[in-house]
Every structure is written in C-alpha cells, then in structure tokens.
Amino acid sequence: MIKRFAIVLAAGKGTRMKSDLYKVLHPVCGKPMVQHIVDQLEQCQIDEMVTIVGHGAEKVKGHLGERTQYALQAEQLGTGHAVMQAEQMLKNKQGITMVVCGDTPLLTRETMDALIEHHESTNAKATILTAYTNEPTGYGRVLRDSAGTVEKIVEQKDASEVEKQVKEINTGTYCFDNETLFEALKRVGNNNTQGEYYLPDVIEILQKDGEIVAAYQTEDFHETIGVNDRVALSQAEKWMKKRINEKWMREGVSFIDPEQTYISPDVTIGKDTTLHPGTVLLGETIIGERCQIGPHTEVKNSKIGDETVVKQSVVHSSLVGNWVAIGPFSHLRPETTLADHVRVGNFVELKKMSMGQGSKASHLSYLGDAEIGASVNVGCGSITVNYDGEKKYLTKIEDGAFIGCNSNLIAPVTVGKGSYVAAGSTITDNVPQESLAIARERQSNKEGYVKKK
Incomplete structure (x- = not known):
C-alpha cells in the first residue's frame, strides 16, 4: 500500500485577525482550527504528519501534543518555504503527501479521501483541490487550457484583470508525489510582488516538465473556507454549526x-x-x-x-x-x-x-x-x-x-x-x-x- 504523509501549514501569526491568539488556535465551535484539521487527517490513514509551526509554536504544540511531528519555519517566506521545512523528515520517502492549511477547519475526511483517490487514479504528480465560487476575491485562480488541463495557479496579488474573472479557485490543499514535491520546491523562486516562495508555483514547474497535474473540484465551496480575519471566522463558525446540527437531527x-x-x-x-x-x-x-x-x-x-x-x-x-x-x-x-x-x-x-x-x-x-x-x-x-x-x-x-x-x-x-x-x-x-x-x-x-x- 502506498504510504500517506501530511503537512499542515500552521506557522502564520494571522495579522488580519488582530489578536494576541495565533490564527490557527482561534476556535470554531469550541475547537482550535488546526485541531479540526488534525482530527480529520488522522481518519485518512496518514502514516506521518508534520505540522509547520512558527508564531506561537509552543502553544500550537501544546494543543496538538504528540499527534504530529513539528518543523519550525523561523521566517515566514511563503507557503513553498513552509513546506520545505518538512524536507528533513520526509525527503527520499516514497508515497503521497497531502498539504493542508491549518486555517481551513471545515475540510472533511471525505473530501481529503476523495482528493487522494483522484490523485492515485490519474497517476498525477500533483493534484489540486479546487472549488467554484461567485466570490473568488482573495483566492488564487486555477488556470486551465482549452482542453481543461490545469496550467498554473495565479495568486490574487499577481493576477491580471482577465485572470481575476476566473471563478475556479485554489483551496490551498494539494496532493503530491512526495519525492517530486521536494525536488520541485528547490526550483521555486520568489520573483513576485511579495518576494515569497509560493507552493502553487510547483504546479507550473511540473507542467513544464511534462508531468501530469490533476485537479479535483469539491462540490461544497464552504468546506474550503480559509480563515484570515474575524469575518471569515464567523462564517466558518456558522457553517460548522449547521453541519453539526444537521448531523444530529438526522440521528434522531x-x-x-x-x-x-x-x-x-x-x-x-x-x-x-x-x-x-x-x-x-x-x-x-x-x-x-x-x-x-x-x-x-x-x-x-x-x-x-x-x-x-x-x-x-x-x-x-x-x-x-x-x-x-x-x-x-x-x-x-x-x-x-x-x-x-x-x-x-x-x-x-x-x-x-x-x-x-x-x-x-x-x-x-x-x-x-x-x-x-x-x-x-x-x-x-x-x-x-x-x-x-x-x-x-x-x-x-x-x-x-x-x-x-x-x-x-x-x-x-x-x-x-x-x-x-x-x-x-x-x-x-x-x-x-x-x-x-x-x-x-x-x-x-x-x-x-x-x-x-
């Protein structure tokens, strides 16, 4: 059986939250966001999990304990740089690596499993979890060619006016061939408006190498909400509450x-x-x-x-x-x-x-x-x-x-x-x-x- 690895991105302070509490520790329905993610990943038969910590590292570790390994991102230089911090633990290991943001508390085990299964069935080197929304502002756009094949992902800050009209968005969750991921990350540059190393740039690198890049679109956009401020936090709370309550109503x-x-x-x-x-x-x-x-x-x-x-x-x-x-x-x-x-x-x-x-x-x-x-x-x-x-x-x-x-x-x-x-x-x-x-x-x-x- 193919081994499964997971990297949870939880190093950001969350400046837009305007809080002394680190972003991924803000609760949704009484539980820190990052804990929701770890709970769901544990149900996906993950062999090794690495959580990338930075701001508030000790407090994050205090909540998650020994359920995961940890790697420190001392400087926040982008998502690609964050994933690279797990290289020492995961490099040269054969298997599939899922990368998940610690501020997406609504993501479910069912969607994660479906993403992994799609990745395996297409023999892809990378698979992007995407979603469709009429309000794509703030999200990276998934750009496809005329045949529907994913070409690249463009961040909101770097997108042209035409690209900003695209309504299929990158949720920030991916599956990669583990060895291919770390090889491609070494080729990611920081020639962008933020001067950061973006993980989505791996997609374009693999495309140019002729590798298969797939995409799995979830039907529920709300499941993919990334929480960056208090407004998004309240939305996540609302949808999580609705999901939990409906579950128990169906249970009698x-x-x-x-x-x-x-x-x-x-x-x-x-x-x-x-x-x-x-x-x-x-x-x-x-x-x-x-x-x-x-x-x-x-x-x-x-x-x-x-x-x-x-x-x-x-x-x-x-x-x-x-x-x-x-x-x-x-x-x-x-x-x-x-x-x-x-x-x-x-x-x-x-x-x-x-x-x-x-x-x-x-x-x-x-x-x-x-x-x-x-x-x-x-x-x-x-x-x-x-x-x-x-x-x-x-x-x-x-x-x-x-x-x-x-x-x-x-x-x-x-x-x-x-x-x-x-x-x-x-x-x-x-x-x-x-x-x-x-x-x-x-x-x-x-x-x-x-x-x-």
Missing part, C-alpha cells in the same frame, strides 16, 4: 431552534433528546436518550444520563445519572456526581461532591466538597462550610438524613444516617444516626424595646 435529535443551538464536534447525543434554544454543548460531552436540555444551558465535558432534564443551568466536568432534574439556574462545577433520580433546583451550586439516588437540594444551597447519600433532603439555604481560608474539608451526609433550611454544616463533619438537622442550625460536631441536632440560640423577646428606644 430534536432542535427547537437550530440557529440558537451550539454543539462542539466531539459531543455525542442520544436519540429522542430535545435541545432547546440557547443550548451550548462543549468538549467531549455525552448526552443520553430522551433528555430535555435547555433553554439557555451550557454543558461542558460532562456525561448526562437518559431521560434527564437540564434547564437554564451550567454543568462542567460532571457525571449526571438517569431521570435527574437540574435547574433552573443550577451550577454544577467540576467533579460533581449525581446518581439517578436526583433533584437539584433553583440557585443551587455544587462542587466536587456526590449525591446518592433520590436525594434533592431544591433551592438556594451551596454544597461543596461533600458526600451526600441516598434519599437525603437538603433544605433551602443550606451550606457545607468547606473552607477555612487555607484548606478544604469534607462534609458527609448519610442516607435518609434531613437537613433543615438555613443550616450551616462546618466541615469536617458527618451527619449520620436518618438524622435530622433543625432549621437554622450551625453544626460543628458529628451528628449520630437517627438523631436530631439543634444548634441555634433560643429566641428571646424584649417586650417594650422599641417603645423604650
């Missing part, structure tokens, strides 16, 4: 308003779940079947069980069971675990804690660093006082306990199985099983106080 998920629903590409959603407007699902979130999510709810890196309702709430890095009700206006912070049939209601904040089956905290409570058993009722205004200014401490509430309204549980403390804490109590000592704890000042009425005052 209901969207009340797809335009107002935002889902990251790594999210998984079960059938017959309904997503209400303002829902945002981020990271590697898993939503079960027959759930109701939203409106105005954010879930990130969390797992939600079947038939669970989450409305007007925030859930981060948490595990939620089946038949759970969350919200409105609840906040589940990281390391929260809710068993089946739990109820978490209005203005309840949870952090690094667990609640057993059937327990509930219906309103206005903070429960942090706590282990709460099954069938526990936590009354309104209750707080686990977990922090002394230096360290966090654990509160334990055992099965069947009842915590009265406005109770403060000063950790470390345990409320035993089946016990009661009277409303308004501040608990500093452990409560034995099946006991009633009362820790509050007895009421004292000063009759006539106001009149005397």
Whole structure:
C-alpha cells in the first residue's frame, strides 16, 4: 500500500485577525482550527504528519501534543518555504503527501479521501483541490487550457484583470508525489510582488516538465473556507454549526431552534433528546436518550444520563445519572456526581461532591466538597462550610438524613444516617444516626424595646 504523509501549514501569526491568539488556535465551535484539521487527517490513514509551526509554536504544540511531528519555519517566506521545512523528515520517502492549511477547519475526511483517490487514479504528480465560487476575491485562480488541463495557479496579488474573472479557485490543499514535491520546491523562486516562495508555483514547474497535474473540484465551496480575519471566522463558525446540527437531527435529535443551538464536534447525543434554544454543548460531552436540555444551558465535558432534564443551568466536568432534574439556574462545577433520580433546583451550586439516588437540594444551597447519600433532603439555604481560608474539608451526609433550611454544616463533619438537622442550625460536631441536632440560640423577646428606644 502506498504510504500517506501530511503537512499542515500552521506557522502564520494571522495579522488580519488582530489578536494576541495565533490564527490557527482561534476556535470554531469550541475547537482550535488546526485541531479540526488534525482530527480529520488522522481518519485518512496518514502514516506521518508534520505540522509547520512558527508564531506561537509552543502553544500550537501544546494543543496538538504528540499527534504530529513539528518543523519550525523561523521566517515566514511563503507557503513553498513552509513546506520545505518538512524536507528533513520526509525527503527520499516514497508515497503521497497531502498539504493542508491549518486555517481551513471545515475540510472533511471525505473530501481529503476523495482528493487522494483522484490523485492515485490519474497517476498525477500533483493534484489540486479546487472549488467554484461567485466570490473568488482573495483566492488564487486555477488556470486551465482549452482542453481543461490545469496550467498554473495565479495568486490574487499577481493576477491580471482577465485572470481575476476566473471563478475556479485554489483551496490551498494539494496532493503530491512526495519525492517530486521536494525536488520541485528547490526550483521555486520568489520573483513576485511579495518576494515569497509560493507552493502553487510547483504546479507550473511540473507542467513544464511534462508531468501530469490533476485537479479535483469539491462540490461544497464552504468546506474550503480559509480563515484570515474575524469575518471569515464567523462564517466558518456558522457553517460548522449547521453541519453539526444537521448531523444530529438526522440521528434522531430534536432542535427547537437550530440557529440558537451550539454543539462542539466531539459531543455525542442520544436519540429522542430535545435541545432547546440557547443550548451550548462543549468538549467531549455525552448526552443520553430522551433528555430535555435547555433553554439557555451550557454543558461542558460532562456525561448526562437518559431521560434527564437540564434547564437554564451550567454543568462542567460532571457525571449526571438517569431521570435527574437540574435547574433552573443550577451550577454544577467540576467533579460533581449525581446518581439517578436526583433533584437539584433553583440557585443551587455544587462542587466536587456526590449525591446518592433520590436525594434533592431544591433551592438556594451551596454544597461543596461533600458526600451526600441516598434519599437525603437538603433544605433551602443550606451550606457545607468547606473552607477555612487555607484548606478544604469534607462534609458527609448519610442516607435518609434531613437537613433543615438555613443550616450551616462546618466541615469536617458527618451527619449520620436518618438524622435530622433543625432549621437554622450551625453544626460543628458529628451528628449520630437517627438523631436530631439543634444548634441555634433560643429566641428571646424584649417586650417594650422599641417603645423604650
């Protein structure tokens, strides 16, 4: 089998983005652009991948890790110069090399595979991924002869007025015979308005050498969008969102308003779940079947069980069971675990804690660093006082306990199985099983106080 290589161009700073964040790290649907590309390439059975880094090299490496090799382009002298930085890793290796820009986040594995297959079937030394658009400004134009054969690619800056009328554009994605690519790059010059070494010049060099140069035109221009500024970034976000939402609708998920629903590409959603407007699902979130999510709810890196309702709430890095009700206006912070049939209601904040089956905290409570058993009722205004200014401490509430309204549980403390804490109590000592704890000042009425005052 022919070996497959990939070079990802990710060295540019992205001046037109006007941002301190390097261009390829700008997120689309919650994921950096370059990460979208690497994700898709990994599905194309790539044997070796090299990412060309420059500006923000360490941050790019931090996002991609060991999924790819890296080559540094210390000076940005054009796309041809960028690809040359991978020569040390890939030269003299037989196979096909795909070159992809790190700012084309909408490019799919299916299109990449089709490009490779077309390249192989035509025995070409180079194959260009092209697209047709009525708005070609800013893109390199693909020039063909009368027989339809690709002759060369002309960049927008160097195109004549006639050439600028051409509507078939170069997407910046190519397949090359690997050895031929690096041989031709040595012959690329920088005699152009930018004084740069353009990768598309390889096409004209191969044409003059009598080599086969092919082109594969994708049907979806939007897939090839290159992001150079915030306007293009918003367009990419729009089309990625549309693609993701339509995928899940076809998988049996209901969207009340797809335009107002935002889902990251790594999210998984079960059938017959309904997503209400303002829902945002981020990271590697898993939503079960027959759930109701939203409106105005954010879930990130969390797992939600079947038939669970989450409305007007925030859930981060948490595990939620089946038949759970969350919200409105609840906040589940990281390391929260809710068993089946739990109820978490209005203005309840949870952090690094667990609640057993059937327990509930219906309103206005903070429960942090706590282990709460099954069938526990936590009354309104209750707080686990977990922090002394230096360290966090654990509160334990055992099965069947009842915590009265406005109770403060000063950790470390345990409320035993089946016990009661009277409303308004501040608990500093452990409560034995099946006991009633009362820790509050007895009421004292000063009759006539106001009149005397």
